[in-house]
Amino acid sequence: MKKRVVVTGMGVISPNAIGVDQFRNSLQNGISGIKYSKELENLNYFCRVAGMPALEHSYIQEKLPKYYSRKIDSMGIIYACLAGLEAWQMAGNKTNGENRLKDVGIVFGSGSLGLDSSIGERINKIDDGKGNSLNSTSITQGMNSGAAAYLNQLIGAGYQVTSNSSACITGSEAILLGYEKVASGEVSTMICGSTEGEGRYMWAGFDAMRVLCADSNANPTFASRPMSNTSSGFVPGSGSGAIVIESLDSAKKRNAKIFAEIVGGHRNCGGMRNGGNMTAQNPEAAAECVSEAVRKSGVNPREIDLLSGHLTSTMADFSEIENCVSGLGINGSDFPMINAPKSMIGHCLGAAGSIESVAVILQIYHGFVHKNINLTEENVHPGIKELIPASCIPTETQNKEIKTAIKTNFGFGDLNCSLIFRKYSHDGQNQNSI
Numbered sequence: 294m295k296k297r298v299v300v301t302g303m304g305v306i307s308p309n310a311i312g313v314d315q316f317r318n319s320l321q322n323g324i325s326g327i328k329y330s331k332e333l334e335n336l337n338y339f340c341r342v343a344g345m346p347a348l349e350h351s352y353i354q355e356k357l358p359k360y361y362s363r364k365i366d367s368m369g370i371i372y373a374c375l376a377g378l379e380a381w382q383m384a385g386n387k388t389n390g391e392n393r394l395k396d397v398g399i400v401f402g403s404g405s406l407g408l409d410s411s412i413g414e415r416i417n418k419i420d421d422g423k424g425n426s427l428n429s430t431s432i433t434q435g436m437n438s439g440a441a442a443y444l445n446q447l448i449g450a451g452y453q454v455t456s457n458s459s460a461c462i463t464g465s466e467a468i469l470l471g472y473e474k475v476a477s478g479e480v481s482t483m484i485c486g487s488t489e490g491e492g493r494y495m496w497a498g499f500d501a502m503r504v505l506c507a508d509s510n511a512n513p514t515f516a517s518r519p520m521s522n523t524s525s526g527f528v529p530g531s532g533s534g535a536i537v538i539e540s541l542d543s544a545k546k547r548n549a550k551i552f553a554e555i556v557g558g559h560r561n562c563g564g565m566r567n568g569g570n571m572t573a574q575n576p577e578a579a580a581e582c583v584s585e586a587v588r589k590s591g592v593n594p595r596e597i598d599l600l601s602g603h604l605t606s607t608m609a610d611f612s613e614i615e616n617c618v619s620g621l622g623i624n625g626s627d628f629p630m631i632n633a634p635k636s637m638i639g640h641c642l643g644a645a646g647s648i649e650s651v652a653v654i655l656q657i658y659h660g661f662v663h664k665n666i667n668l669t670e671e672n673v674h675p676g677i678k679e680l681i682p683a684s685c686i687p688t689e690t691q692n693k694e695i696k697t698a699i700k701t702n703f704g705f706g707d708l709n710c711s712l713i714f715r716k717y718s719h720d721g722q723n724q725n726s727i
Contacts, residue, residue, distance in 0.1 A: 302384030327528050329342055342506065344529070384549060411492075459704060472558060519610055530635075530645075558711055576612065580617070601699070614677050
């Protein structure tokens with residue numbers, strides 16, 4: 294029998310917040326983390342704005358062992374360790390134990406962990422014939438599994454410790470992979486999340502493709518505007534999100550605080566056929582990913598109160614909502630409220646799904662729907678207006694009980710992932726019992 298799976302801890306490092314408490318405040322108040330980047334200007338990027346966490350070195354020194362602040366220069370790994378550690382400790386766990394935790398695992402992914410800014414120094418040394426002076430951690434920092442491995446030095450997980458990399462669905466897929474392990478009874482606890490560092494080497498290709506926002510360099514906080522008729526490209530971002538998920542039995546045994554329940558999800562690929570390609574989704578497969586997540590969860594689509602979209606502030610926003618309407622089988626006023634965290638944090642690539650899942654859990658637990666900043670009823674994309682009414686697209690934060698929410702992410706390679714979160718209740722029914 295499938296076990297119930299609950300969320301008992303969260304952690305986040307995002308462009309608009311360091312830590313979960315600050316992240317909740319930023320979401321509720323519509324605080325943007327998008328800023329002008331002098332580095333991108335010096336590199337002659339068309340897009341010169343980005344979402345980068347305002348992380349002080351003193352914070353790293355306070356939260357992580359000295360070894361990490363001295364030896365690790367990959368910000369993707371640092372972000373992962375900070376977010377993962379916050380989630381682990383929020384769940385009521387300690388990090389100073391000497392024992393291997395054989396019933397705890399980690400899935401922590403990244404889009405391009407080895408391509409953040411830290412690689413530049415290594416490349417220059419190698420090209421200058423000074424490769425023998427590289428930091429002894431160069432290999433472990435360059436591994437895509439590096440984030441999971443360095444996080445686990447702090448945790449001591451003894452079950453599977455691995456990474457996934459599936460473009461922009463990486464974070465939500467990591468959560469789904471962990472959910473499946475716990476629901477099957479194979480393991481009691483998983484730390485799931487994803488991370489992405491920042492830098493010229495990852496973002497240059499997007500800038501060359503002209504898919505980054507280049508019209509708001511003078512007004513950075515306005516650059517990311519999903520669902521708007523003036524959307525002109527996404528804003529690159531970085532950071533990390535993490536959640537601790539465990540069986541309900543395990544959480545009850547520990548008397549842990551429960552923030553939400555994960556009731557199902559689905560991932561698939563459009564095969565890069567029937568309209569899908571390396572950078573666009575097969576509409577049928579994207580809709581199927583939504584409908585299958587709903588079916589597997591045993592949820593009635595009309596029970597869904599919130600859809601947290603992928604919604605990157607590009608021309609793909611309209612087709613994404615079209616696919617979600619098809620997948621849920623409802624439109625008009627029956628459609629759930631829909632919001633886009635990327636309006637505040639930009640597109641954190643491989644970290645997007647995990648950071649945005651933390652946002653969903655916070656909205657469920659605290660009973661609010663965050664606003665879509667940079668959006669008014671008047672400038673909602675006209676095609677979107679034909680599918681769903683403006684009342685479904687909040688332009689101000691609303692206090693509202695969220696019993697069931699769906700998180701969707703779509704990625705390069707025609708990849709899709711959907712997760713269904715629900716407000717926790719003792720009997721498993723969709724009701725307020727917290």
